[in-house]
Amino acid sequence: MYLTREEEALYDGELGWANQTCMRILVRLGELFGAQRLIPIGSAHVSGVSFKTLGDAPIEFLKTLADSGARVKVRTTLNPQSLDSQYLRQRLREGLQEPQLQILSQFERMGLTESLTCTPYYLHRSAKDSHHAWAESSAVVYSNSVLGAWTNREGGPSALAAAIIGKTPDYGIHRAENRVPNVAVKVETKLRDETELGALGIFLGKTLGDKIPAIKGLPKTQRDELKQLCAAIATTGMTNMFHMDSATRTREHERIGVDSNQIEHTVEDLSTASVDQPDLVFLGCPHCSLKEMERIARLVEGKRVKAGMEFWVCTSCHIKQAAVDCVRKIESAGGHVLDGVCTVVSWTEELGIETIMTNSAKTAYYAPTLNKAEAILAPVRDCLKAALQG
Ligand code: F3S
Numbered sequence: 001m002y003l004t005r006e007e008e009a010l011y012d013g014e015l016g017w018a019n020q021t022c023m024r025i026l027v028r029l030g031e032l033f034g035a036q037r038l039i040p041i042g043s044a045h046v047s048g049v050s051f052k053t054l055g056d057a058p059i060e061f062l063k064t065l066a067d068s069g070a071r072v073k074v075r076t077t078l079n080p081q082s083l084d085s086q087y088l089r090q091r092l093r094e095g096l097q098e099p100q101l102q103i104l105s106q107f108e109r110m111g112l113t114e115s116l117t118c119t120p121y122y123l124h125r126s127a128k129d130s131h132h133a134w135a136e137s138s139a140v141v142y143s144n145s146v147l148g149a150w151t152n153r154e155g156g157p158s159a160l161a162a163a164i165i166g167k168t169p170d171y172g173i174h175r176a177e178n179r180v181p182n183v184a185v186k187v188e189t190k191l192r193d194e195t196e197l198g199a200l201g202i203f204l205g206k207t208l209g210d211k212i213p214a215i216k217g218l219p220k221t222q223r224d225e226l227k228q229l230c231a232a233i234a235t236t237g238m239t240n241m242f243h244m245d246s247a248t249r250t251r252e253h254e255r256i257g258v259d260s261n262q263i264e265h266t267v268e269d270l271s272t273a274s275v276d277q278p279d280l281v282f283l284g285c286p287h288c289s290l291k292e293m294e295r296i297a298r299l300v301e302g303k304r305v306k307a308g309m310e311f312w313v314c315t316s317c318h319i320k321q322a323a324v325d326c327v328r329k330i331e332s333a334g335g336h337v338l339d340g341v342c343t344v345v346s347w348t349e350e351l352g353i354e355t356i357m358t359n360s361a362k363t364a365y366y367a368p369t370l371n372k373a374e375a376i377l378a379p380v381r382d383c384l385k386a387a388l389q390g
Contacts, residue, residue, distance in 0.1 A: 001030045001169070002037045010165065018070035022161035029158055030169030039131055039170045042149075043075045044163035045120050046112060047135035048156025050082040050345035051100040053370075059099065062106035065164075070110050073166030075124060077115035078107055079136050080287070082346045084338035085317065092347055110164070116340030117316030119227070119287040121147060131174055133162030137234030138227065138286045138362065144241030146226055150174055153240050173212075173240055181243050182254070183208060187217030189260035193379035194225040198361025199266040200258060201232025207256060210238035218244050227286045232361040270364040273374035277309075278357035280373075281387035282343045283380060284314030285360035290322055293337075296380070297326035303388045305334030310353065311387045314342045333388070344370050359383055 003011060011027060013020035026038060048054050082100050083089050089097065108114065115123055118136050126132060126149035134140050135154040143149045152172040154162065162168040173179050185204065191197055197218075204213065218229075233239050283296060296313055305311045313330055317339040320327060327337045343356060344363055348371045356367050357376040364375035378386075 018065050018068035022164040025161040026169055033171040035169035035171040037170050038167040041133045041168050042130045043132045044159050045077045045134035046159045047079040049079045052082040053345050056099045059102050066106045066109035070164050072111040072163040076112045076163040077120040078112050079118055080116050080341050080345050084341045087336045117287045122289055123318050133159050133168040135159040138231035140240055141230035141234045181212045181214035183211045183213050184255045185213040185215045186257050188257050191219050194228045195359050195379045196263050197225055198228035198232040199263050201229040202236050202361050203262055203266045205233045205237030208237055208239050214243040224289050224292050231286050235362045235365050267377055270377045273355050273376045278355040278376055279353045280310040280356045281383050282312045282356055282358045285342055285363040288315040290319055293323040293326040297329040299384050300333040301329045303333050305387055306389050311335035313337045357383055357386055
């Protein structure tokens, strides 16, 4: 891999251990995937923040990096953690909180803003065709497919290394030739809601592996609903982008049709619950936008969450602050707006939650393994029907 004089100095350790370690991570990755050089990035997004999914092993590494003076060179956001700033902090035992705070404090020392969201694109808009290093697969697919900004699917360590160096290896879908679709997908049924868009994603992720589809037959829909497709396609496969412009030409002639049976079966497979009534109704995977908050607030206004039922809406602290009125309405109804967290990366089993109802195919997919819970997958209106009295 070609390195500039300045990059070589970093690689050789002339600017300290932290920079050297990060350069070595990036160069190793570049060599593995045939990159010729490093390219500058506009931002990074780091995953591996939740103590629940991370464990405490990386705390020492993060601390050593921070002690050695590592500081991010580009705007860098963080994925959700395992607690919110209020509700779960009161309900979860101390032993789960302390390691989480330690993880956050090391990131903070390195200059990472405490954004704690999987929808960093609501905080800062990436320019079309700009290059980034994002971990969090749902945001990667959204960035490439909906926003037109370019990022590979990074792991937590490589995204952090890219943030500290300000560059990423030029391979994968940082290269235009690798963004050309190589399979044509025709959706042969009318997708009725965000849940079915998510089911399409789960089905395609399993079917496509890492191929890039040009999808025809998607409903004219809001960007917020496309998040469900983006999150789900990355949950079951390695696809990092899709095209939805009907004029896009595919490089190859492989064609896949998706019909109503495949969508229905996928929804059924994801709905594993043996009971009708969930313990928790959860909206906000991926984290809610302001518009989604407004819609939920409108639907719950003046109503009451059923006794004994948990109702959570997850978003970033930035959206929560911007949606004060919505938060008031949701909380007056007995729900909780949790910032910087989601059910998948939190300790729902500690709270006795055994059944989760959600509109997110990604959450329904992970609930049995990561939350030890059964799932009910249904659109927002049905989730609210289950959560609210009357
Ligand atoms: Fe985000 Fe958690 Fe879903 S990180 S994409 S809300 S599983």
